[in-house]
Amino acid sequence: xxxxxxxxxxxxxxxxxxxxxxxxxxxxxxxxxxxxxxxxxxxxxxxxxxxxxxxxxxxxxxxxxxxxxxxxxxxxxxxxxxxxxxxxxxxxxxxxxxxxxxxxxxxxxxxxxxxxxxxxxxxxxxxxxxxxxxxxxxxxxxxxxxxxxxxxxxxxxxxxxxxxxxxxxxxxxxxxxxxxxxxxxxxxxxxxxxxxxxxxxxxxxxxxxxxxxxxxxxxxxxxxxxxxxxxxxxxxxxxxxxxxxxxxxxxxxxxxxxxxxxxxxxxxxxxxxxxxxxxxxxxxxxxxxxxxxxxxxxxxxxxxxxxxxxxxxxxxxxxxxxxxxxxxxxxxxxxxxxxxxx
Numbered sequence: 001x002x003x004x005x006x007x008x009x010x011x012x013x014x015x016x017x018x019x020x021x022x023x024x025x026x027x028x029x030x031x032x033x034x035x036x037x038x039x040x041x042x043x044x045x046x047x048x049x050x051x052x053x054x055x056x057x058x059x060x061x062x063x064x065x066x067x068x069x070x071x072x073x074x075x076x077x078x079x080x081x082x083x084x085x086x087x088x089x090x091x092x093x094x095x096x097x098x099x100x101x102x103x104x105x106x107x108x109x110x111x112x113x114x115x116x117x118x119x120x121x122x123x124x125x126x127x128x129x130x131x132x133x134x135x136x137x138x139x140x141x142x143x144x145x146x147x148x149x150x151x152x153x154x155x156x157x158x159x160x161x162x163x164x165x166x167x168x169x170x171x172x173x174x175x176x177x178x179x180x181x182x183x184x185x186x187x188x189x190x191x192x193x194x195x196x197x198x199x200x201x202x203x204x205x206x207x208x209x210x211x212x213x214x215x216x217x218x219x220x221x222x223x224x225x226x227x228x229x230x231x232x233x234x235x236x237x238x239x240x241x242x243x244x245x246x247x248x249x250x251x252x253x254x255x256x257x258x259x260x261x262x263x264x265x266x267x268x269x270x271x272x273x274x275x276x277x278x279x280x281x282x283x284x285x286x287x288x289x290x291x292x293x294x295x296x297x298x299x300x301x302x303x304x305x306x307x308x309x310x311x312x313x314x315x316x317x318x319x320x321x322x323x324x325x326x327x328x329x330x331x332x333x334x335x336x337x338x339x340x341x342x
Contacts, residue, residue, distance in 0.1 A: 008105030012138030013279030021291025150184030167250030170221030
């Protein structure tokens with residue numbers, strides 16, 4: 001078979017491991033040929049490709065990012081986009097397409113599948129917010145990076161009796177913030193699932209300091225929002241999928257904490273640092289398992305499905321189920337975090 005691959009949305013550690021696994025098993029076990037589409041769905045629309053084979057994939061397992069490039073292009077928001085996608089697939093004689101991405105990339109894959117395109121999905125979201133899989137590759141690496149940063153910031157906070165605010169990724173779900181916050185011993189954790197009361201946060205921080213703890217770490221997810229009317233947020237631009245471009249809530253939280261407590265407060269926005277660099281061993285293995293399962297699904301003609309992790313096993317779920325709803329943080333995990341608040 002002649003199989004196309006693309007990576008869409010934000011990059012994350014483990015993408016290259018998926019590509020490598022798909023190509024390695026496909027070429028050596030099934031005798032497949034591969035075409036890589038550059039820069040996500042944009043590459044399919046514009047017919048921009050690169051050849052993929054076992055030799056090209058050597059050495060990419062530990063590399064972050066994606067050798068195929070990525071974008072947030074939505075073919076259904078481009079005039080003639082879906083037709084251009086199908087025309088490219090025909091011109092390249094593609095028998096099946098493996099789309100590696102999150103909610104938006106797989107949402108496009110689902111729509112194209114409904115139109116008859118033979119597509120298999122691989123879940124990729126650093127926020128770990130796809131409900132059809134227990135965990136996605138890249139999340140483990142992001143949590144480790146955030147935890148390492150929190151550990152380092154503890155020492156400078158203690159040296160200067162400061163409050164340190166750490167902003168991490170998490171548009172709709174607070175998995176990174178909660179997990180890294182617990183692992184790093186944060187005093188406060190703010191997530192998109194629950195609007196925060198900034199005055200209550202300030203009061204708890206003051207109570208900590210009254211007990212003689214003069215340094216506090218506050219972790220805030222980029223998508224966290226305050227209780228309505230308690231803080232003024234900035235208006236932001238939107239991308240092709242209608243998502244607001246986030247970033248900066250950490251600065252606003254730090255300003256409010258300092259003004260309400262009088263404590264010197266500093267902010268660190270980790271941003272794209274969480275996406276970059278080499279994946280952890282866990283993410284390399286999970287991404288590899290997903291890649292192997294994806295090419296198997298191609299040859300089983302299980303089109304319109306996505307590979308997923310469930311109870312330690314790799315299974316297949318429909319693309320419709322994969323993008324039906326986001327996986328928000330487990331309230332029980334938030335309860336664990338609250339034990340250490342204040």
